[in-house]
Amino acid sequence: MRRKFSMKKITFLLFLVSFVSVAQHNEDTAVKKNPEEKSLKVTIKEYINHHLLDSYDFGLYSFTDDHGKTIHRGLPLPIILWDGGLKVFSSSKFHHGETVAEVDGSYYKVDHNKIYKTDAAGTITYDAEHHATNAKPLDFSITKNVVFIFLVGLLMFFMFTRMAKNYKKNALPKGMGRLLEPVILYIRDDIAIPNIGKKHYKRYMSYLLTVFFFVWIINLLGLTPLGVNVTNNIAVTFALALITFVITNFTANKNYWKHIFWMPGVPKLMRIVLAPIELLAIFIKPFSLMIRLYANITAGHIVLMSIIGLMFVFKSWIGSPLSFGLAFALSLLELLVAALQAYIFTMLSALYFGSAVEEHDDH
């Protein structure tokens, strides 16, 4: 998010000087403009790519000083490596990936957002496909995303335990409860009960509520300045989908497995054809959950960042208002998407749980 923040500052300045720049713009020759524009587009692409990645320090903002040097401001985070023994050190040793960190006689360097073991000079060798061939230590670092997940977890814990305490005192909701009670009731009455059934839904309510609020809150906070966009990391959505997968398959009754391996009501030959397809579907379902959440949030952020980058491409008075208007409209859309993706994730999870506990008396 720090790039976005610094870009917003630049945006503001650009908005002020845009009227001045109109006069200068006309004097630019076409020959002079072309190479400059190309490097600008590359810069915008790099900003967007950087924004989408996890990082080893919690950056607040960065800027370029008068000497053309990029200065980063932010908090360093702990790096935890397992490389023949536990190694814990601060990410400030890397100086934002520019220097080699020396810990207990071993040298580490960050390359393309991954930590590699190197020699003292920090040489990294590449193979033909430009993948680094250096040894990689096991990485358990508390990165930016991990910090943010912890923060959201703590926030949810305090919010919901306080709400639960209030409900124990009296049945009328207070504070946050007033806002969230309709949402919780909606998840119970319109997501859990119709999909899972009255008999079994209570077992799954805790997970459905947790995953809904986790995804929703983390998506919303990812849209704020200085907030970290966590759900565009495929590892996070993979973990969420994995929990759904495990719960579905470990709470399934015998009807569920029967419908996969020996489907009733289908000719014998077809059962043999259907069994592998159904078996594959067990894995495809959580896989699609993972891809959907990850891709929706990533796509939204790429488009938003590209629209903000539009004003640097236009270089005239039309760029700033256009970019501001589009970015504002898209941010509103992203607020909807944040809630919609949380809803869809919960809804489909409930659907899969429902298929796992369905009773079939009529076959």
Place this chain on the structure above:
Amino acid sequence: MEIPSIVGAGLIVIGAGLGIGKIGGSAMDAIARQPEASGKIQTAMLIAAALIEGIGFAALFAS
């Protein structure tokens, strides 16, 4: 001549777009016929749209 994979992704996205459009249009028709069932129709519409959307994104990331 080799066709770049992005062309295939584009074709799939066209298909996904048509599919979601058809779902949306049909849901509108259904709501117009039975406004009292709009809640249920919306839920079913969103699920179907989400499933198709998944294919579109898979194509984009595979390309």
